[in-house]
Structures are given as structure tokens and as C-alpha cells.
Amino acid sequence: MAIKSIKDFMKKKGKDKIVMLTAYDYTTARIISKTNLDGILVGDSLGMVMLGYKSTLQVSMNDIISHLDSVVRANPPQLIVADMPFMSYEYSKKDAILNAGKLLKHGADAIKLEGGIEVASKVSSMISAGIPVMGHIGLTPQRYLEIGGYKIIKDEEKLIKDAKALEEAGAFSIVIENVYADIAKKITETINIPTICIGAGPYCDGQILVIHDLLGLGEFIPYFAKPYLNLKEEIEKTINQFSEDVKKGKFPSKENYRLRENS
């Protein structure tokens, strides 16, 4: 069963695995509506896979809002989480609360922001304002310049401190990205809120992937994703087939057009 409430989401820890995907548009969210997926993330990865930006740093609040709106219009039964884009929460608590609040006004059920101890006080002020917050530790792509790439994050002590700080601040769940599986396991056993992993192994409370990677749509697929389909190739083949059919006069055929009667 899809999960719409934060409480139900949290109750899954230690019982059922939580499964999430990103989605950025109405049509995809309509398809997801009919599935048993638990949650949808309108991730800032949309900047790279939907908009062609070089990284997620170029993503604006308006980008997130426009895609969030299209997902919300699909009215999915799944929990909708929206990413806080780069520079929408770093400067002040006021920015963080106002921008997160804006995403809730547009129909998100919760927001996600990147960081551990650095953002813990912002997380608690957002929680005080009534905003459900999902944390995100390990590889935080908004800091790829500082990290020096999309590297695996190895500092176990810092990762555990980050997870604990977010739990204490009131986060309802934490994404762990590109971290050794045994460290993610330790974090999962240490905290009482669900861990949702991407590139952090199987010992987590849930898994999340970018939907383009699952479907084989992207030009680059990270090592931790598994393309269950090669949709890119299917689309290419289909477009070439259509083009050939038009050129050969096979499309449109009788059922695809109408003639006036008596002509």
C-alpha cells in the first residue's frame, strides 16, 4: 500500500521496506499512482535529467515548484517529498522556513534538504514551524565542488553524528547516499527513524533511485543504480520506425484518418 502519512512512513522501520523513486512530471506521477511505490521525490536531480543543467546547483525554487505542481496535479496516493534546491536554505533559518513552507503550499507532504550537523538547527526550526523534514547525508550532490566529485563518503564517525543530529532535530527519515553498506547498516541500527538508501547497500529501511536510472533513460547511470529497462533504446527504435513508416507511406493508415462521405 502506498504511504501518504508521515506516521505510516515511520512505522515501516524494522517491518516493511520503503520504496521510493523520483518523479518530475504529471504523466509519470499518474503511472506511479497505480503502483505500490511508497513515496515520490521531486528531486533536484531534475536539473540534470529533465533540464540539462551541468549539476544540481543551477536548480531554482521555481524549477522545483513547476515540477512539484505537475506531480501534485496527478494526485498520487504516495507521499510527495520535494527537494530544497541549492541556496534556498543555507543562508538563514528564515529562508529555510519560508522556502520549505512554499513547497508545502504547493502540495508537497514533506521537504528534503542536504546536510547533517551543519543544518540540524535549521531542521529543528522547520519542524517547529510544522514542516516535516527528510534529511540527506553521505554524498550530498549540492556540495560536489567541495567534495571534489560525486565520491563515496567514508567518514563513519561524522556520518553517525550527522544521522543522530538530524534525528534529534526531528527529521522523520534520512536519505543516505553513496556510503559503504556496512556504515549505512550501522546508522540504520543506531537511529529510530527510517533510512532510505541510494548507493548505500541493502541494510537500510528503504531504497530510492532516480527514475531515469531505473528505466534506462539517462545518458549516465551511477554504479549503484540498476536499469530494469532500456527505455532510451526503445524510444530511439520507435522514433526511427515511425519516421520510416511516414517516409514509406505506411503511416497514417486507414484507421488513423477520416474521409468525407461520398468522396
Ligand SMILES: Nc1nc(=O)c2c([nH]1)NC[C@@H]1CN(c3ccc(C(=O)N[C@@H](CCC(=O)O)C(=O)O)cc3)CN21
Ligand atoms: N541520473 C542521475 N542519477 C543520480 O543518482 C543522480 C543524478 N543523476 N544527479 C544528481 C546526483 C549525482 N549522483 C551521482 C553521480 C555520480 C556518481 C558516481 O559515479 N560515483 C563514482 C565516482 C566518484 C568520483 O570519483 O567522481 C563512485 O565511485 O562513487 C554517484 C552519484 C547521484 N545523483
Ligand SMILES: CC(C)C(=O)C(=O)O
Ligand atoms: C537521488 C535523490 C536522493 C535526490 O536527492 C535527487 O534525486 O535529487
Ligand SMILES: [Mg+2]
Ligand atoms: Mg536531491
